[in-house]
Amino acid sequence: MTTAWIADFLDQLEARGIPAREAPAPGLAPARLVQVDAADWGRLAHAARDFECRWVAGWGEDGGDDLLVNACFEKDGAYLVARAAVKRAAPTLPSHAPYYPAADRPERHTRDMLGIVFHDHPDARRWTRHQAWKDTEYPLRQDFPVAGNRPAQTPPDDGYGFLRAQGAGVYEIPVGPVHAGIIEPGHFRFQAVGEMVLNLEERLGYVHKGIEKIAAGRDAAGLARLAGRVSGDSTVAHAWAACMALERAAGVKPPPRAIGLRALMAERERVANHLGDIGAICNDVSFTFGFYQFGRLREEWTRLSRSAFGHRFMMDRVIPGGVAADLDVQAAAAMERQIVSLRNELGGLFNILDDLPSLEDRLDTTGYLDPATAKALGALGYVGHASGVAFDVRRDAAYPPYDALKVEAPVFKYGDVAARVKVRARETLASLNIIETLLARLPEGPIGAAWKAPAAGAEGLGLTEGFRGECLAYVRFDENGRIARYFPRDPSWLTWPALEILIRDNIVPDFPVCNKSVNGSYSGHDL
Amino acid sequence: MLRILGKIQRIGVVTEPLPKIEEPALAEVGAQIKACVGELFGGSLAIRQVDAGSCNGCELEIHALNNPYYGIERFGVHFVASPRHADMLLVTGPVSRHMEAALRRTYDATPEPKLVIAVGECGANGGEFGVSYASCGAVTNVIPVDAVIRGCPPTPLDLMRGILEAIGKQSSR
Ligand code: SF4
Numbered sequence: 001m002t003t004a005w006i007a008d009f010l011d012q013l014e015a016r017g018i019p020a021r022e023a024p025a026p027g028l029a030p031a032r033l034v035q036v037d038a039a040d041w042g043r044l045a046h047a048a049r050d051f052e053c054r055w056v057a058g059w060g061e062d063g064g065d066d067l068l069v070n071a072c073f074e075k076d077g078a079y080l081v082a083r084a085a086v087k088r089a090a091p092t093l094p095s096h097a098p099y100y101p102a103a104d105r106p107e108r109h110t111r112d113m114l115g116i117v118f119h120d121h122p123d124a125r126r127w128t129r130h131q132a133w134k135d136t137e138y139p140l141r142q143d144f145p146v147a148g149n150r151p152a153q154t155p156p157d158d159g160y161g162f163l164r165a166q167g168a169g170v171y172e173i174p175v176g177p178v179h180a181g182i183i184e185p186g187h188f189r190f191q192a193v194g195e196m197v198l199n200l201e202e203r204l205g206y207v208h209k210g211i212e213k214i215a216a217g218r219d220a221a222g223l224a225r226l227a228g229r230v231s232g233d234s235t236v237a238h239a240w241a242a243c244m245a246l247e248r249a250a251g252v253k254p255p256p257r258a259i260g261l262r263a264l265m266a267e268r269e270r271v272a273n274h275l276g277d278i279g280a281i282c283n284d285v286s287f288t289f290g291f292y293q294f295g296r297l298r299e300e301w302t303r304l305s306r307s308a309f310g311h312r313f314m315m316d317r318v319i320p321g322g323v324a325a326d327l328d329v330q331a332a333a334a335m336e337r338q339i340v341s342l343r344n345e346l347g348g349l350f351n352i353l354d355d356l357p358s359l360e361d362r363l364d365t366t367g368y369l370d371p372a373t374a375k376a377l378g379a380l381g382y383v384g385h386a387s388g389v390a391f392d393v394r395r396d397a398a399y400p401p402y403d404a405l406k407v408e409a410p411v412f413k414y415g416d417v418a419a420r421v422k423v424r425a426r427e428t429l430a431s432l433n434i435i436e437t438l439l440a441r442l443p444e445g446p447i448g449a450a451w452k453a454p455a456a457g458a459e460g461l462g463l464t465e466g467f468r469g470e471c472l473a474y475v476r477f478d479e480n481g482r483i484a485r486y487f488p489r490d491p492s493w494l495t496w497p498a499l500e501i502l503i504r505d506n507i508v509p510d511f512p513v514c515n516k517s518v519n520g521s522y523s524g525h526d527l
Numbered sequence: 528m529l530r531i532l533g534k535i536q537r538i539g540v541v542t543e544p545l546p547k548i549e550e551p552a553l554a555e556v557g558a559q560i561k562a563c564v565g566e567l568f569g570g571s572l573a574i575r576q577v578d579a580g581s582c583n584g585c586e587l588e589i590h591a592l593n594n595p596y597y598g599i600e601r602f603g604v605h606f607v608a609s610p611r612h613a614d615m616l617l618v619t620g621p622v623s624r625h626m627e628a629a630l631r632r633t634y635d636a637t638p639e640p641k642l643v644i645a646v647g648e649c650g651a652n653g654g655e656f657g658v659s660y661a662s663c664g665a666v667t668n669v670i671p672v673d674a675v676i677r678g679c680p681p682t683p684l685d686l687m688r689g690i691l692e693a694i695g696k697q698s699s700r
Pocket residue numbers: 229232580581582583584585619620621646647648649650654655678679680681
C-alpha cells in the first residue's frame with residue numbers, strides 16, 4: 001500500500017481549481033477524507049479518473065439540514081473518501097457516472113433512497129425502488145418512518161422502461177424474478193436473434209429489505225448480526241468488515257487471537273463457496289460428476305466448520321471486539337487433516353476438469369470479459385482476476401493478520417468462464433495454505449475485547465476480501481452509542497454490470513453457466 | 528474417463544441412511560415419507576423453491592439437500608422449475624415488498640392441493656429483518672402457510688425433517 005498518490009492528487013485538484021479540504025477522520029484510517037464543494041463533485045471524479053483511481057463505492061446520508069454524499073476511491077491500495085454536502089431544500093449535484101460506469105447504479109440507489117439528484121446522470125430511471133414506496137418518498141431520510149406508508153398490498157413493478165431492440169427476427173425473453181432453480185430473485189431481459197444474445201438488461205432490487213434503514217438505532221452487536229445477513233454466503237466477510245468499521249470508530253482493538261480466528265473463518269468461507277460454485281458450474285454444463293464431487297467436498301468442509309465453530313456458515317461468530325467462538329486443539333487438528341486430504345482430492349479433480357474436452361468446449365471462450373472493460377467497470381474478485389484486474393484487499397491493502405502473510409492472488413487475462421473457474425481453483429488451494437499458516441501461528445490469549453461505545457458522530461470504515469472480492473462497510477454512530485448510518489457495499493455491485501457485457505454474443509443456453517461464473521449476490525446488492 | 532470412473536469407485540456411496548440422524552423418531556418418519564409421498568403425490572413430491580427476500584443463506588442449505596450426503600431425491604422429493612409442476616412451495620426470506628406480488632402469483636399458479644412451508648427464521652417470523660417499509664416479514668403475512676422450518680438457516684437435516692413432517696401432517700388430516 002502506498003499513499004503517496006493522495007498528496008499528488010490533492011495538488012492536481014488545486015491545479016484544476018477544485019478546492020479540497022482534507023479533514024481528520026481517525027475512524028476512516030488508513031483511508032483519508034477530503035471534502036469538496038458539491039458543484040465540483042463531477043470534476044472531482046474526472047480528475048480521479050485521469051489519475052487512474054478505481055471507483056470503489058458511493059453512498060449518501062441524511063445529515064439534517066444537509067444531505068451528505070460520499071464516494072470512495074482506491075489506488076495503489078490506499079483509499080480516499082470524498083465527501084460533499086448538498087442542501088436538503090435543493091439536493092442536486094453532478095454525477096460520477098459520466099466518468100465511472102461503476103457509479104451508475106449506486107447513484108441511482110442513492111437517489112431512490114435519499115432523494116439526492118445527480119443532474120447529469122446518464123440514466124434517469126429508478127433502480128432500487130419498485131412500488132413499495134412513492135417516488136416522492138425517501139426511505140433513508142430521517143423523517144421517513146421505518147414502517148413506511150405502505151399500501152395494503154404492494155403492486156407488481158411493471159412499467160420499468162427496458163431498452164428495446166427492433167428488427168426482423170429480434171425477440172425478447174423476460175426471465176424472473178422467480179427463476180427456475182434454487183436461486184435468488186431478479187429479472188433479466190434478453191434481446192436475442194435465434195440463439196444469440198444481443199443484449200441483456202438486469203433489473204434488480206427484488207430482495208430489497210431495508211437493511212440500511214433498519215440498521216439505524218441498533219447497538220454494535222445488533223449491527224454485526226445484520227451485517228452477517230447482507231449476503232448469507234459472505235456472512236463472515238461482511239460481519240468482519242462491519243466489525244472492523246465499528247472497532248475503528250470506537251477505538252476498540254480486537255486481540256490477536258480473535259484476528260487470527262476471523263481470518264480462519266473468512267478463508268473457510270472462501271473455500272466453501274469456491275467448492276460449491278465450481279460444482280454448480282459443472283452442473284450447468286451437465287458434468288454431474290463434478291457437481292456431486294465438489295458438492296461432497298463442500299459438505300464435508302461445511303460440517304467441520306460447524307463442529308469447530310458451532311455454525312455451518314459461521315454466522316454470528318464475528319462480533320464487535322472479537323469472535324464468539326474459540327477453536328480447540330481437536331478442531332484445529334481436524335482442520336489440518338482435512339486440508340491434507342482435500343488438497344490431495346482437489347489435485348485429482350482439477351486435473352480431470354483441466355483436460356476434459358466437453359468442459360473445454362463449453363467453458364473456453366464462453367462469457368468473455370475483456371481486460372479493458374473489466375478495469376473500466378472496476379470488476380472485483382474472481383471476475384476481475386480472470387480478466388487481468390489483480391486487486392485483492394488481503395494483499396494490496398493488507399489488514400491484520402494478512403499483513404504478515406503471503407497472499408497469492410492468481411490472475412489471468414483470457415477472461416472467460418474457464419478462467420474464472422481457474423481463478424477459483426487456484427484461490428482455493430491458496431486459501432488452504434493460508435489456513436495452515438494461520439493454524440500454525442494462531443496466538444494464544446483472549447478472543448474478545450470489551451466493547452465501548454464511541455462519541456456521537458464517530459465514523460468507521462472497514463474493508464475485507466470476501467470470496468467475491470472487496471467488501472466495504474461504513475458506519476457512523478449517534479449520540480447514544482447506537483448506529484446512525486450503516487452502508488455495506490458488496491462486490492456484486494461491480495460485477496453485475498460485467499455480466500450484462502460478457503453475455504453478449506453468447507447463446508441463450510449458456511446464460512446459466514455465465515451467470516454462475518460471476519455469481520453476483522442479489523441480496524448483497526439489493527440491501 | 529478412467530480417472531472419473533476410478534474416482535467414482537473409490538469414493539463409493541456417501542449418502543447417509545436416515546436413521547443416522549440425531550433424532551431416533553426420524554427413522555420412522557423416513558419410512559413414512561416414502562409411503563406418504565406415494566399415497567398423496569403419486570410417488571413423487573415436486574417442490575418449487577421461492578426465495579422471497581432471503582439473504583441466500585437458506586438457499587445454500589436447500590441446495591445441500593441435493594448433495595450426495597442428503598440425496599433427498601431418494602425419497603421421491605425433487606425440485607421443479609415451475610410452480611405449475613409443484614405440489615409444495617418452499618418459501619424463504621422475510622417476504623420483501625418487492626417480491627410480494629411475485630410470491631402471490633407463484634402461489635396462485637401452484638395447482639391444488641398444495642402445501643406451503645415457510646423456511647428459516649425470516650420465513651417464520653421475519654428474522655433479523657422483521658416488518659418494515661421494505662419487508663412484509665413472515666411468509667404467512669402474504670400467503671397461507673402449512674408448516675414452518677425454523678433456524679438461521681435451518682440445517683439440511685432440519686429441512687428434511689420439516690419437509691417430512693409437513694407431509695406427515697397433511698396425510699393425517
Ligand atoms: S433465516 Fe437466516 S439464513 Fe435464512 S434468509 Fe433469514 S437471515 Fe438468511
